[in-house]
Each structure stands twice: as structure tokens, then as C-alpha cells.
Amino acid sequence: MTINDLIGKYPYPRKVRHHASANLYIPIRDLKYIPTYYPPLIEDNFPNGCFGDLKNPTILDIGCGKSRFLLEFALTNPNENILGLELRKTLVEWAQNVIKSENIANAWVYWYSAVNGLDFIQKNSINSVFYLFPDPWPKQKQQRRRLFSVKFLKDVHRVLNFDGNLYLATDCDYVDEYHRKILIESELFSFVVPSDNEWNFPRTNKELFCLERNITVYRLKCKPI
Numbered sequence: 001m002t003i004n005d006l007i008g009k010y011p012y013p014r015k016v017r018h019h020a021s022a023n024l025y026i027p028i029r030d031l032k033y034i035p036t037y038y039p040p041l042i043e044d045n046f047p048n049g050c051f052g053d054l055k056n057p058t059i060l061d062i063g064c065g066k067s068r069f070l071l072e073f074a075l076t077n078p079n080e081n082i083l084g085l086e087l088r089k090t091l092v093e094w095a096q097n098v099i100k101s102e103n104i105a106n107a108w109v110y111w112y113s114a115v116n117g118l119d120f121i122q123k124n125s126i127n128s129v130f131y132l133f134p135d136p137w138p139k140q141k142q143q144r145r146r147l148f149s150v151k152f153l154k155d156v157h158r159v160l161n162f163d164g165n166l167y168l169a170t171d172c173d174y175v176d177e178y179h180r181k182i183l184i185e186s187e188l189f190s191f192v193v194p195s196d197n198e199w200n201f202p203r204t205n206k207e208l209f210c211l212e213r214n215i216t217v218y219r220l221k222c223k224p225i
């Protein structure tokens with residue numbers, strides 16, 4: 001089955017909010033009160049059989065949104081286990097239903113706010129981390145909702161294996177600049193603008209949106225130092 005057939009078979013939920021509630025972008029430890037709608041932390045017994053081979057994830061898609069990239073990646077890379085992390089619950093439920101209904105054994109999506117870290121992922125176990133088209137949060141007062149930080153990069157650095165890469169994409173020049181600034185500040189990654197040959201991956205929902213409208217996309221391929 002192609003990705004277009006799959007998406008056609010399972011229409012996306014109609015009413016999906018553009019953003020989740022502001023609290024969900026804040027680490028749970030920094031909240032005075034934990035709202036009932038806050039996504040649960042991922043327990044130590046992870047991965048708890050979420051993949052058919054009962055093994056660990058090998059690929060992470062952080063902020064997987066409508067999961068087109070994740071599903072196509074799983075279908076075209078049967079030897080990898082791809083895990084998506086996403087905080088909009090309706091989209092997570094949609095993806096989980098597709099994965100279960102189609103028996104896609106090498107994909108899973110957790111309802112989780114990645115700002116709480118990646119402690120549940122084993123050190124040096126991941127081949128690629130994808131962080132694609134994050135919410136830009138352009139206003140100064142919104143910027144604390146951005147996930148990309150030195151702390152986030154420390155987490156990604158810990159979970160990536162020695163040959164692994166972090167892949168970034170955005171359609172906002174100021175987000176690309178921000179990514180570069182934090183990467184340099186972290187002293188944990190070197191980075192290049194990848195050639196098309198180095199970016200032979202499925203398209204995300206947001207990337208297709210940009211392609212259709214001729215919107216420039218900024219990509220970075222980041223190597224752990």
C-alpha cells in the first residue's frame with residue numbers, strides 16, 4: 001500500500017487545533033498544577049511491546065504531527081523501528097489507529113511532550129532523529145514554548161549512535177537561524193546544509209504544503225561531535 005492510499009483510507013480528523021494548550025509545551029516539573037489533559041510521562045518499562053519485534057526504536061520523529069513522514073518511513077524501511085512523539089492527542093489517536101488497523105509493526109506514536117526529555121530512550125541506540133518543521137513561535141513571549149534548546153540537544157546527543165544524525169527542517173529563516181545558534185552554543189554537533197542525495201526521505205505533511213506553494217525550506221544535517 002502506498003502512503004497516498006493509506007492517507008486516503010483513513011481521513012484525518014476534521015477539527016484539529018493548530019496548537020495544544022500552552023502548558024503542554026512546558027516541562028511537567030516546572031508546572032505548579034498538572035492539568036488533567038497533560039500527556040503522561042513515558043515509563044521506564046518502555047518500549048513495552050510497541051513494536052512487533054519487541055525491540056527498541058531506531059528512529060525518532062519528534063513532533064510528528066499528522067505522521068505522514070513516519071508512516072511512509074515505516075513502510076519503506078522495514079528494518080527500522082520508528083517512534084513518533086506528538087502532543088496533539090487527536091493526531092496521536094489517528095496515527096495509532098492506522099498503525100494498529102494496518103498492522104504496521106515497525107511504527108508507533110506516543111502522546112508525549114518531548115520537552116520532558118528522552119530519558120526513556122537508551123543511550124547510543126538511535127540511527128536518526130528527525131525534528132521537522134517545528135512550530136515557529138515567532139513572538140518573543142511564545143518562545144519559551146520552543147522545544148529546541150541546549151538541553152534538548154544534550155538529550156538527542158545521548159540517544160544518537162556514533163554514526164547517527166539529527167535532521168532539521170523549517171520553512172522559517174528565523175527558526176533556521178535560531179537552530180544554528182543553539183547548535184553552535186551546545187558544542188555538541190557539527191552541521192551542514194545537506195545535498196538532495198543526503199536527504200532521501202519521505203515528505204512530511206508540512207513539507208508537501210511548502211512544496212506546493214514554492215515556499216523555501218531550510219534543512220540541516222547535524223553530526224554528533
Ligand SMILES: C[S@@+](CC[C@H](N)C(=O)[O-])C[C@H]1O[C@@H](n2cnc3c(N)ncnc32)[C@H](O)[C@@H]1O
Binds near residue numbers: 064205
Ligand atoms: C508544524 S507541526 C509539523 C509536523 C510534522 N513534523 C510535519 O512536518 O508535518 C509541529 C508539530 O510538533 C508538535 N510539537 C510541538 N511541541 C512539541 C513537544 N514539546 N512535544 C511533542 N510534540 C510537539 C506539534 O503539536 C505539531 O504537531
